[in-house]
């Protein structure tokens with residue numbers, strides 16, 4: 001059986017490594033961050049992702065999963081190397097920062113003396129795979145025998161393990177039958193279970209990922225644009241989405257209007273996509289993504305505006321209980337989090353903001369140390385003039401509005417995720433407001 005390595009131990013890398021071990025492979029994971037490797041080796045996962053920690057612990061025990069900080073050990077150990085490092089947005093630029101991807105390939109190449117396959121999984125600008133394949137050919141001692149494939153990853157945070165073990169599809173960009181055969185071998189269990197396996201060239205594989213995220217972002221911004229119209233017309237965007245969703249060509253998923261999308265993927269991926277299209281002379285094709293981005297950002301501004309209105313026209317000195325800091329539920333990720341962005345703006349405008357999130361407190365405090373962080377939803381809402389629901393954790397959806405009503409100064413709630421039961425909150429004496437609904 002082939003031995004696999006995984007370079008980069010973020011959300012994607014740890015999940016991929018543990019899931020490949022679950023599929024029966026021996027896996028060696030690598031990161032340049034020694035502290036992360038120590039944490040993982042101790043059976044802990046340095047971020048919150050449901051089901052992941054037990055899987056890591058299981059395969060540390062089974063002996064199929066190990067971690068290292070050494071490129072030499074990686075090259076020695078495996079013959080299929082997955083690169084799973086991040087491609088964040090460049091500072092001061094819309095484009096993707098490829099520093100980590102380039103560093104991994106440069107670190108690995110001089111050690112590749114035997115035939116092997118390097119498999120890129122990171123989200124990259126189209127054209128990157130071609131460039132990296134050429135780099136490997138020139139810098140790996142194995143030369144042409146150090147091959148490259150591109151295998152984009154579509155996992156969602158919060159569902160990373162299930163998305164990896166039961167993906168909607170597998171896409172592999174390859175240049176040779178050998179590379180395709182190796183990847184069929186790696187994914188044989190998933191292919192046998194019926195997962196569509198799509199073989200393309202490099203640029204198509206890279207573009208599938210960019211296009212998928214562009215489509216998802218567009219779908220969310222479409223319904224949020226409808227929310228703006230609903231607000232102007234006195235209509236209800238959730239009822240509209242339910243009705244639209246019955247058309248199978250449209251579908252109800254990803255039509256939840258509210259505070260919009262954030263996180264480590266969609267925002268930076270659509271921006272990098274626009275930037276890359278510009279470099280290729282195809283910027284016109286993606287100008288609509290600017291609008292998608294702008295609609296999304298307006299949702300945050302609109303939420304702040306509604307909060308100010310709910311506080312009687314000024315945020316100065318008003319107590320605001322904020323429920324949620326993560327960019328979505330079941331995650332502790334606060335990268336480009338709409339919730340945290342709104343909480344920060346409210347505070348900058350003079351609000352006395354107290355934030356609670358079930359999992360993201362530590363990350364939120366690191367990114368936004370000046371906000372006040374409370375130990376529970378009840379504590380965050382103590383004496384609040386306004387309660388803001390910004391991340392739809394099940395814990396918040398289940399809150400008893402009557403009980404919460406006992407601790408606030410004013411029973412006013414702004415549900416920026418359209419996820420609370422409006423009737424129940426109103427019955428408990430709350431003024432309930434949301435985005436895109438009367």
Ligand code: UDX
Nearest residue numbers: 153154155156157254255256260261262263265327328
């Ligand atoms: C996304 C893609 O879904 C995934 O396929 C890709 O691999 C990485 O990017 P993720 O960032 O984990 O995954 O989150 P996702 O579940 O897509 O949500 C993204 C954002 O959109 C969140 O902020 C979420 O709150 C928001 N969202 C989602 C909405 O506002 N409305 C919706 O209907 C759905």
